Amino acid sequence: MYKLRTLPGDDVRQIMWRFSERFDFQMAVQSARSIARSVVAKLVAEGARNTHEWTEQKDGLLTAFDQSGLTALFMDPHQGGFIEGPKNFALSLVALELSWVDAGAATSSLASNLALAPIHEKGTPEQRDKYMSACVPPQPGEDRKIWRGAFALTEPLPYIGVDTGVLCGKATVADWKDGEEPMLQIDKRGRFITNMDFATFVTAAVESNDDRIKGTFMIILEEGDEGVFDRGAPTLKMVHQLSSTRDPILNLKVPADRIIGGYDVVDGVIIPKYNHSEIIGAVFHRTRIPVGLMSSAKLLSAVEPVIRYHRNRFRGGDAAKEGSPRYEKGIQSNEDALQRLIDVWASGEAGCSLAFGAARLADDFDAVEKAKEEHFEAEGITSPRKQMAVLRKLNDQVVELIDLEYTPEAERNMARYNELKDDTLVQYAYMEALAGILNPGVKLWNTGVGANMMREAVSLVGGYGITEDCPGFLMQKWTDIQLEATYEGPEAVQRRHMTMTMTSEVFQATMSAWGRQMERAGKEVPGLGGYVLASAMELWQWTLNYLKSAKDDDGRKLFHNKRQGVTFPLADALGWLLGPYYLSTDVIELIEKGPMSPTLAEGIDDLTGFYKDIAHVQSARAAGEVSRICTELVYGFNECKGECSRDDLKEFQALKAKVDMCMAGSRNAKDRAGNALTEVMIPEALDYPMG
Amino acid sequence: MSSEFHIVVCGSIVPDPLQTLAPVDGPTGPTLQNEMMLPAVLDPWAGHALYEAANLAQANPGSQVWLVSLGPKAKLQQVMMAVSQKAPFQLVVADGSSSGFTDSFETAKTLADTIEGIADLDKSKMLLFGGWQSASRGSGAVMQMVGEMLGVTEQFQGVDKITVGDDGSIAVMERVEGGAYQKSVVDGAPAAFGWATGELPEPPNNPQIGMQNMQKNMPALMQAKPADLSGTSLTFEGVEVPQQRRETRVEKDASVDDMAKEIVEWLKG
Incomplete structure (x- = not known):
């Protein structure tokens, strides 16, 4: 122990x-x-x-x-x-x-x-x-005002939000003299626009309302531009109150060279280089990751105040005499409180591991994406469709790269691996498919499940938890998560995104490789929970493949764009798998590198023992969720015949039984981890003020 | 007229004061429970000295600041990620224990030897800065000994303010009893100053300064030599945390006036 x-x-x-x-x-x-x-x-x-x-x-x-x-x-x-x-x-x-x-x-x-x-x-x-x-603060000796920006995509009617295909914000040509820069009239009403109290410029998404401008685009509006720069009323949001949010009204005359990315003039028509969807696609590709992380940070931040509350619960009043177990251990004498906090902690760790995995990928992807653009530019392959056709032809090499990427280094054909890794397009195709899962996955799972877990954290502090002065501001954090689950694309948008990307051959090859990797971890890192995660991944992949060809009793296809009752839960199930996978790889990294750290070496076995248990707890929880969802989807669209047997689903039943059996030891892990909370040394007080 | 100083600040790390600091017996004497795993901060007294040094260096062009630290380099590196953003300085490290249980003479000797080893240091321009006290069970004697070992005999303790005159002399305000100050004037460098809190707030982080510092200071951390503290004959009979006194009495219906009266009486003793 x-x-x-x-x-x-x-x-x-x-x-x-x-x-x-x-x-x-x-x-x-x-x-x-x-x-x-x-x-x-x-x-x-x-x-x-x-x-x-x-x-x-x-x-x-x-x-x-x-x-x-x-x-x-x-x-x-x-x-x-x-x-x-x-x-x-x-x-x-x-x-x-x-x-x-x-x-x-x-x-x-x-x-x-x-x-x-x-x-x-x-x-x-x-x-x-x-x-x-x-936007950089003035340095000593500089005399200038710092600029601050606001991103204006969301529109007011109806409710709050934006249909990425349709924009109410409009652009027309105000003035276009021969040989001069065209002047555009931009009419944009924003809703829920962050930073609007002090923004000196706005990047706004608008659509042409003039034959002389093509399509949609994004444009930069400045506070001093001619026209109306009305910051609007404050948005009456109930959360994230330390950010400024207003509903601005902008009607401004601006030069066309403010169109983001520039434009060409073809036959007297202004053709923006990028439409607004291309731009927001490139932006949200990355910015959703920190949002997911915000939610997981809250879960980790809750651990210390909850432990302190539990330990001190009966001290200082008549409820317990000094020296009694009730006085010394407080609520920590109850197993349930300890283990529920472990659930909160494990979710937070899994979310952070996933988000930082996604962020690392985004950083690595940046250079690869630019190199791919340069490659296609040089080859004269500029249309997205033609680029996709080229990439599709590389599928075999991409799958080979994935195989090698997840093969232990000692067994890997390094020459071939390096050759494939150095191939920009092969590398791009692998990373792009993975980012297409991780970015929406972080946003979906961390915020959605995080909100539920944060509720658990609040409940662990009883009535105190729902007061304004609860240490750690837990109540505020619980409500804040709801906004994180919403902005930059609510959960449905992320599920839809994953529905489209999770079936790709490249990602499926990655998922298979993860499964093999976790299977190996099950053998080589006992107690990590590798087996249960591997079995859940296998079950999920089998279910996806089954659903792609299965039909309901009415003969309708199950896996279909229009059947969100099938595709969305499957995306949810995938979301559950991502966190524990990245947490497990992070724990393996800690096991490998921790002993070399002078500050950790002394207690490294204790630390990794705890982290293995945390990963195991989360893997088992994820496997349970995946198993439940897959079972509902596989059985749930055919009526009960009263026979309680489905010979055509023997393989599924075997895989599901494997998941069940691979749960072995997971509750022991939770027992141990919960018990560790009774002894862990925490600071004497929270390092930030309370209400 | 501005003066050019070589300011050497002695300062190291202490466990984050919010942590539970429980002394335990280690193989080589007392130590703090889980000390290596606890987060650490720059000793606040040394911090005051460092910020005063940076301010003085900025006001006197050509001056340089060194921070000489005796501490475990892995922990120092973590702390430097915050401290190095506060002010420009060159870090000089002696890799050893910074726990409060080291012999103050051995500590002073190590610091003095390390300072002697600074290549570009001109001791005639040296101002030796450090904390008057330490947050890690300081003896309050290290800075005096470092000064003596380096031949710096003009020493001031409990310093809150120094002012450099046009002639290069330095007016010093030292804390004495009853909230009063003793004012002295020293001709100039070399001199040693054990700082109290000084007058400056903690500077805001400036990552650009941090990046410049760390480019110089990471090699210093990597190349830090182990400190030899073996000459001590110091032993500890026992160590314990001062017991917190908490006398709780539950009064359900006391008026505000009664509470105020009781507090005043308690204050009067």
Whole structure:
């Protein structure tokens, strides 16, 4: 039996999430943490969330972000930032640290980046340099006002949201003199637009309402442009109150060179280089990851205050005498409280592992995606359809790369592996398919299941949990998650996305490789829960293949775009598998690298023992969910014949029985992990103020 | 006229004061339970000294700041991710224990030897800074000994403010009894200053400074030599955390006036 000595610190996280060697990232963590646990926590404790208005008090957040380098984090060094290369991972770390205390503050920190993201991803070099540099806080000796942006996609009618195919915001040609830049009239009403209280520019999605402009596009609007720049009424949202949100009315005359990515004029028509869908696709591809992380951070942040509450529950009053078990152990003398907290913790760990896995992939993918663009450009293959045709022909090589990627290094044909890895298109096809699962998967699972788990965390603190002064701001965090499950595409959008990507041959090959990898982990890392996860992956894949050809009693196909009752639950089931898979690989990394860390070496066996149990608990939970969903889908569309046997489903039954049997030991793991919570050393007090 | 100083700040890490600090017997004497796994921070007293040093260096062009730390380098590296963003400095590391249970003479000797080894240091320009106290069971004697070992005999303790005059002299305000200050003037470097809290707030993080610092300081951490603290004859009979006194009395109907009266009486003793 191990003993968890302390709560995991930075050294543990750096190994698991693979940033031990990146001191620029580690500094970003420290910057964000110092702001979160001072300025942000103080605002929450003082009740700054209790108004929809952007107050002077809340405005202090922006100064804190500027001073601590968080505002400049998104920029490249030549624009005034300090991190070279892609920033998805760094932004995710910042999101985690800020939302450890308050996710509205995290949203505030990220919102200007979201406004800049269309420019960063698809803007012209001139647009990129102008706006990115303007959003960097002035350095000593500089006399200029910092610019801040707002991303205006969401529209007011009806309700809140946007149909990505139809936009109410309109663009017409206001003025177009020969040889001069065309002037456009942009009419955009926004809803739920973050940063709108102080934005100096807006990146807005609009559609042409003029024969002289083609299609949709995104355009940059500035506060000083001619016309109406009305910030609108505050959105009456109930959550994320440390971010500014208003419903602006913008009717402005702007030059056409503000169209993001530029434009061409063909036969007297302005043809934007990118339509708005292409731009938001490129943006949301990445920005959904930190949102998922915000939710998982909350679960991890709940662990310490809940332990402290449980231990101290009966101290200080007449309820228990000093020295009695009730006094000493408090609620921790009850197994249920311990084990439910383990469920919360395991969900948080799984969500973080998944999100950081996705962020690492996004950073790696950045260069590969650019190289692929250059390759196709050089080859003259510019249409997406033709590019897809080329990539499809590479499927065999991609599957071969995946096989080798997940083969243990000692058994791998390294020459062939390196050859395939160096092939831009092969690498692109593999990563693109994986990102197509991980990005919506993070957003869907971390926020949706995270909201339910956060409710569990709140309930573990009883009546205190639903008060404003509950340590750790648990109630606020529970409600905040609901927004995270919604913005940047609600759960249905993520399920729809996964429905389209999860059937790809490349991802299926990846899933098979994961299954084999977890099977090996089951053998080589006893106690990790590799077997149960592998068996659940196999069951899910079998079910998907079965459903693709199965029909209901009326002869209708089960797996079909229009049957969300089939496809969406299957996407949910996949979501359950992703977290424990990434957590398991992170725990394996800790087992391998932890002993080399001077700060961890002494207690490494205890630490990895605990983490193996946490991974096992989560894998078993995921397997249970997958098994339930698959069973409902496989059996649920045929009426009961009263025979209680289906000979045509013997294979499914065998796989399901395997999942059941692979649950072996999972409850022992939970017993051990729960017990570890009774001894773990926690700080004397929370390191941020309470309400 | 501005003066050019070589400011050497002695300071190391201590466990995060919010953590449970439980002394236990280790193989080489007392240690704190799970010390290596606990998060650490820069000793707040050393922090004041460092921020004052950075401020002084900024006001006196040509000046340089070194932070000389005796501590476990792996933990130091973690702490430097935050501290290095606060002010420009060159880190010099002696890799050894920073627990509160090391012999203060051995600690001073190690620090003095490490300072002697700084290649570009001009001791005639040296201002030796450090904490007057330490958050890790400090003896309050290390800085004096380091100064003596380096031949710096102009020493000031409990310093809250120094002002550099046009002639290069330094006016010093040292804390004395009853909230009063003793004012002194020293001709200039070399001199040693054990800082109290100083007058400066903790600077905000500046990641650009951090990046510049860490490019220099990561090699210093990698190349840190093990500190030799073996010369000690110090032994501990026993160690324990000062017991927290908490006398709780449950009063359900006390008025605010009664509570105030009782507090005043308690304060009067």
